[in-house]
Amino acid sequence: MAARVLFQTSARSHGEASMGERILLSGGCGFIGSHLVRALLGAGHRVTVLDDLSTGALTSLPASPHLEFVQGSILDPVPVTRAARGVDAVVHLAGVVGMRLATERREEAHRVAAEGTRRLLEATGDAPALLVSSSAVYGLGKGGPVREEDAAGPGGCLQYDGGLPGYASGKLALEAAGAEHAARGRPVRVLRPFNVVGPGQSAAYGMVLPTFVRRALEGRPLVVHDDGEQTRTFSDVRTFVACAVRLLSRPEAWSPTDLAVNVGATTPIRIGELARLVVEETGAEVPVEFVPYHRAFPGRRDVRAREPDVSRLRSLLGPVEWPGMREIVRDVVAWRRALAPSWRATVPPPRPAASGTAGGI
Numbered sequence: 001m002a003a004r005v006l007f008q009t010s011a012r013s014h015g016e017a018s019m020g021e022r023i024l025l026s027g028g029c030g031f032i033g034s035h036l037v038r039a040l041l042g043a044g045h046r047v048t049v050l051d052d053l054s055t056g057a058l059t060s061l062p063a064s065p066h067l068e069f070v071q072g073s074i075l076d077p078v079p080v081t082r083a084a085r086g087v088d089a090v091v092h093l094a095g096v097v098g099m100r101l102a103t104e105r106r107e108e109a110h111r112v113a114a115e116g117t118r119r120l121l122e123a124t125g126d127a128p129a130l131l132v133s134s135s136a137v138y139g140l141g142k143g144g145p146v147r148e149e150d151a152a153g154p155g156g157c158l159q160y161d162g163g164l165p166g167y168a169s170g171k172l173a174l175e176a177a178g179a180e181h182a183a184r185g186r187p188v189r190v191l192r193p194f195n196v197v198g199p200g201q202s203a204a205y206g207m208v209l210p211t212f213v214r215r216a217l218e219g220r221p222l223v224v225h226d227d228g229e230q231t232r233t234f235s236d237v238r239t240f241v242a243c244a245v246r247l248l249s250r251p252e253a254w255s256p257t258d259l260a261v262n263v264g265a266t267t268p269i270r271i272g273e274l275a276r277l278v279v280e281e282t283g284a285e286v287p288v289e290f291v292p293y294h295r296a297f298p299g300r301r302d303v304r305a306r307e308p309d310v311s312r313l314r315s316l317l318g319p320v321e322w323p324g325m326r327e328i329v330r331d332v333v334a335w336r337r338a339l340a341p342s343w344r345a346t347v348p349p350p351r352p353a354a355s356g357t358a359g360g361i
């Protein structure tokens with residue numbers, strides 16, 4: 001697809017030297033990206049977003065004279081070269097995200113992460129690069145908090161992907177590409193998010209919290225994969241973005257070897273409990289149904305427990321306070337209701353929690 005520049009800042013050509021750096025953000029029209037764009041603009045940077053709009057939306061971007069948008073894929077050299085022109089730093093978020101999408105578009109998920117990352121890194125020279133990987137690189141895991149050095153390796157990622165290279169294997173390749181550039185002296189950081197959630201996240205691609213909230217507000221059953229006893233930690237997008245901006249502010253301090261850093265909340269919740277919380281906070285009269293994982297995702301196995309060890313993040317940024325799950329659910333429910341006010345009328349007032357548990361995505 002050809003590059004399309006929709007609006008372009010002229011800050012640099014107008015000599016606004018007081019503005020911050022120009023930052024290239026791949027995947028900037030997506031959920032995390034749209035929050036990060038605002039945070040970077042708010043911090044005084046100029047931002048170039050490169051996005052193919054496959055899941056992201058142009059409407060998620062704010063209007064700003066300091067924002068440039070280039071439409072195209074990170075797999076396509078033309079838009080990548082155009083977007084990379086004159087950037088001081090790059091944040092790489094573009095990816096095929098969500099268990100459902102990553103299953104349906106497995107090969108693409110792998111290609112975008114593996115090949116796309118290389119293309120983006122090559123096009124941006126030696127500019128500091130913040131690459132967004134995933135907790136999927138820990139594979140199916142073994143329970144307990146995972147440290148950065150616990151990454152599963154190719155075999156474990158392949159197992160996570162269901163036997164053929166997909167999302168997790170792609171993220172491992174993304175990290176390897178970052179390590180190659182770091183070995184040549186380029187500042188590179190790899191963020192490993194753990195279930196980033198919050199207002200703005202689409203329910204269309206199988207992410208568990210927005211899917212639960214949307215179904216509850218539509219009066220439909222919450223469908224839990226597996227027995228609902230599996231646990232996850234959920235990390236508020238605004239706190240995640242604040243961590244990314246702070247990490248980005250001092251690339252000269254980035255380690256040339258310990259590139260990866262877990263970024264996420266540390267209090268796990270069972271998915272069944274999460275379903276109950278959503279029922280409580282929406283006041284929806286909906287049942288919680290259980291579907292065996294293998295029926296939802298044939299050939300795949302679920303991660304039973306996933307939580308980060310955040311010692312490295314703490315050593316870099318000090319303690320990070322993450323909003324609790326109830327607060328996040330409230331925010332997401334409020335955001336969804338504001339999107340579709342007609343839902344409000346169909347949902348009865350809150351009642352005590354429903355029984356039953358729900359499973360994770």
Ligand SMILES: NC(=O)c1ccc[n+]([C@@H]2O[C@H](COP(=O)([O-])OP(=O)(O)OC[C@H]3O[C@@H](n4cnc5c(N)ncnc54)[C@H](O)[C@@H]3O)[C@@H](O)[C@H]2O)c1
Pocket residue numbers: 026027028029030031032033050051052053054055056057072073074075092093094095096097112116132133134135192193194195196197
């Ligand atoms: N949200 C989470 O819980 C979570 C967890 C772990 C990792 N991550 C990673 O964070 C990043 C952002 O995730 P998100 O939740 O914002 O997802 P998202 O789907 O909302 O955003 C991804 C963006 O990338 C764009 N994109 C996809 N393929 C592209 C391509 N080939 N070229 C250019 N743009 C492309 C999409 O249009 C979209 O705007 C992803 O790399 C994801 O793997 C997210």
